[in-house]
Amino acid sequence: MTYTHNLAEKLGKGGFGTVYKGQLPTGRGIAVKILDESKQSEQQFITEVATVGTTCHVNLVRLLGYCSQASIKALVYEYMENGSLERYIHGGRHDELDWKQLYSIALGTARGIAYLHDECRNRILHFDIKPHNVLLDANFSPKVADFGLAKIADREESHVSVANRGTLGYSAPEMWSRMYGVVTDKSDVYSYGMLLMEMVGARQNIDFHNKESRSSQFFYPEWAFKQVEKGQFENLRKGNMSEEEQGIAKRLSLVGLWCIQFNASRRPPMSEVIQMLEGNADISLPPCPFPVDSPMAAMQLSASDPSSSTITTPPFPFPFPVDPSMTAVQHYASDPSSLTSYSLEVETNNPKSTHGA
Secondary structure, three states: HHHHHHOOOOOEEEOOOOEEEEEOOOOEEEEEEEEOOOOHHHHHHHHHHHHHHHOOOOOOOOOEEEEEEEOEEEEEEEEOOOOOOOHHOOOOOOOOOOHHHHHHHHHHHHHHHHHHHHHHOEEOOOOOOOOOHHEOOOOOOOEEOOOOOOOEOOOOOOOOOOOEEOOOOOHHHHHHHHHHHHOHHHHHHHHHHHHHHHHHOOOOOOOOOHHHHHOOEHHHHHHHHHHHHHHHHHHHHOOOOOHHHHHHHHHHHHEEEEHOOOOHHHOOOOHHHHHHHHOOOOOOOOOOOOEEEOOOHHHHEEEOOOOOOEEEOOOOOOOOOOOOOOOHHHHHOHHHHHEEEEEOOOOOOOOOOOOOO
């Protein structure tokens, strides 16, 4: 515990462990994740070492070392001075990032994910892309972090069989039930799209407690699609935007709405996402991402009373797992801070898919 000064400074706590700030003898800052004692934590430790330990990209957090003993398991990462993106878009500090910085963070994050999908020896599927897992260095350059739920797949595989995993509100529909399709790298694309929408709106996509948003803006992506459809990009976030800022908001929202298409075959691969963000590919208006005839559309909370157990019909499909009792949804409705990553067993089969833009 020497490098962390006996765990003196706690940086945060996740589903599988606690992160502390430390310092190497050279003076370099580090982040040390001390894993909890559980079978899930053991699996996360193995997965993180096997994935991020074999990667090297400017937009992926770097694993500097690890400790594996009977009494303790720890992962040592480079220290990211500005913490997670979540604190800036959920924590009331969105004014600290201008639109050019948001665009740069979106592009860097996309490059990191594309590297995992296309440039590693084996394809790595992250399965937990969200603002909490995008870390910012001293220059606000993004690095994708937390590979505890990742899956390594051979490039020859057209499908993967995985345990259902991810975070409510970010995971793709097919991650929760095979009735919604099959799990591919397009599942990461969906999560990235949800991340983009929150960056544009500077708020959580699903807002249970804001009384002003318990109607049309309760599910932000559905409301945002209507604004994009009408070309009213200035409405995507509260406050005034310059023409240049509206242009960035337009690009990010269009890409985000393509990424969160319910039909995975319509989602672009991350390589194409980068092309669209860089302006090297045309971005047309996407079709409505939310099919009203989907079985998921029946899984709604009442917009007038989100804490209610009543299951209503559309206006919007709710991106939560199939759970007739709605237990998980109700728990999150009563305590959004409980949002976390977890895993449930499910088998999927996955044919190849293409972008239908």
